[in-house]
Amino acid sequence: MIFEPYKLKNITLRNRVVMAPMTRNQSPGGIPTQDVVSYYSRRSKAEVGLIITEGIEVSHKASSAYPNVPRLDTENAREGWKKVVNGIKKHDGSVIAQLWHCGGFRKLGMQPDPEVPGYTASGLVKPGKKVAHEMTLEDIKETIEAYASDAKICEELGFDGIEIHGAHGYLIDNFFWSGTNIRDDQYGGTLEKRSKFVVDIIKAIRDQVSNEFIVGLRFSQWKQHDFEAKLALNPEELKKVLIEPVNSGLDYVHSSMRRFWEKEFENSEENLAYWTKKITKIPTIGVGSVGLDSDFVDMTAPASPTSIERAIEDISKNKYDMIAVGRALLSDPEWVLKMKEGRLNDVIPYTKEALLNLY
Numbered sequence: 538m539i540f541e542p543y544k545l546k547n548i549t550l551r552n553r554v555v556m557a558p559m560t561r562n563q564s565p566g567g568i569p570t571q572d573v574v575s576y577y578s579r580r581s582k583a584e585v586g587l588i589i590t591e592g593i594e595v596s597h598k599a600s601s602a603y604p605n606v607p608r609l610d611t612e613n614a615r616e617g618w619k620k621v622v623n624g625i626k627k628h629d630g631s632v633i634a635q636l637w638h639c640g641g642f643r644k645l646g647m648q649p650d651p652e653v654p655g656y657t658a659s660g661l662v663k664p665g666k667k668v669a670h671e672m673t674l675e676d677i678k679e680t681i682e683a684y685a686s687d688a689k690i691c692e693e694l695g696f697d698g699i700e701i702h703g704a705h706g707y708l709i710d711n712f713f714w715s716g717t718n719i720r721d722d723q724y725g726g727t728l729e730k731r732s733k734f735v736v737d738i739i740k741a742i743r744d745q746v747s748n749e750f751i752v753g754l755r756f757s758q759w760k761q762h763d764f765e766a767k768l769a770l771n772p773e774e775l776k777k778v779l780i781e782p783v784n785s786g787l788d789y790v791h792s793s794m795r796r797f798w799e800k801e802f803e804n805s806e807e808n809l810a811y812w813t814k815k816i817t818k819i820p821t822i823g824v825g826s827v828g829l830d831s832d833f834v835d836m837t838a839p840a841s842p843t844s845i846e847r848a849i850e851d852i853s854k855n856k857y858d859m860i861a862v863g864r865a866l867l868s869d870p871e872w873v874l875k876m877k878e879g880r881l882n883d884v885i886p887y888t889k890e891a892l893l894n895l896y
């Protein structure tokens with residue numbers, strides 16, 4: 538079932554394997570190079586069902602925190618992305634652009650404007666640590682508009698959809714989490730109010746793009762700086778986080794786990810993707826150490842290929858709909874073909890060297 542076609546909104550994916558969004562830092566000046574074009578095209582040729590691009594910084598002055606991350610705010614960057622999309626489509630692949638605002642991971646001195654600090658919900662970058670700019674209502678409005686106009690650009694460039702990066706402690710997750718959002722206006726307080734920022738982003742995007750265009754949301758419990766953090770302690774709380782975003786026009790939810798086989802809540806063996814699908818009733822992607830024997834803790838740790846029986850079983854039982862694969866597809870562009878043909882021994886193991894090149 539995992540290697541059979543799957544209908545996501547109006548497009549038919551050739552299988553249910555998704556390339557997880559992975560930042561590669563190889564787009565100087567925010568412009569995807571020809572190597573980036575070939576990197577994605579190679580994976581499309583080798584039958585990845587759906588490619589989610591690396592995080593693309595939204596067109597806002599404080600979105601950036603890492604060097605050489607691609608953007609959309611210059612003609613050259615947009616041209617670069619058009620080539621990426623065409624390279625993927627040439628091989629009958631599907632592609633979604635991940636839109637990213639780094640929030641509190643940005644520091645003074647960073648490009649493109651060293652005077653601009655990190656922006657967060659309450660100035661907090663972690664509980665008790667207030668070193669960022671507390672976003673005003675005007676800042677919030679500006680940021681929402683940046684997401685909406687970038688989503689429109691993505692549709693014009695030929696992407697099948699966009700994914701809002703709402704995970705891992707970055708800006709949207711900073712609003713979701715009570716540890717970093719202590720606002721007392723409409724964007725802070727209850728779980729529902731902490732979701733309002735992304736709800737407004739989704740509504741603004743929906744106003745700008747066609748009905749056919751896919752809009753997804755990635756979220757996580759864990760943060761880059763706190764693997765134990767949780768947005769929701771039980772399914773009822775998870776419903777409060779997700780239901781308004783879903784009702785505002787999402788087409789899928791991407792539940793980011795570090796180890797997809799782990800249980801999420803007390804009194805049940807099921808993972809976060811299972812609960813996400815059960816609560817939202819819309820297509821759900823699971824992710825986290827699929828096909829690898831080493832956890833997603835440290836990107837530099839080597840990892841060997843493993844069977845994906847558990848993921849296949851989960852999907853055949855309809856627990857969630859698609860599975861995203863990160864590091865395994867970084868080291869081996871032909872991972873899907875080899876797994877489909879049962880050639881586990883031929884899969885190239887993951888090592889940190891895979892991070893250095895764009896093969």
Ligand SMILES: Cc1cc2nc3c(=O)[nH]c(=O)nc-3n(C[C@H](O)[C@H](O)[C@H](O)COP(=O)(O)O)c2cc1C
Nearest residue numbers: 557558559560591592825826827833836862863864
């Ligand atoms: C090099 C690298 C870059 C990543 N960049 C992003 C990113 O831009 N956006 C995102 O949501 N997750 C990012 N992630 C997380 C992955 O999408 C994925 O959730 C994680 O690697 C776990 O999957 P895996 O165990 O299959 O690698 C990145 C992971 C890696 C290894």
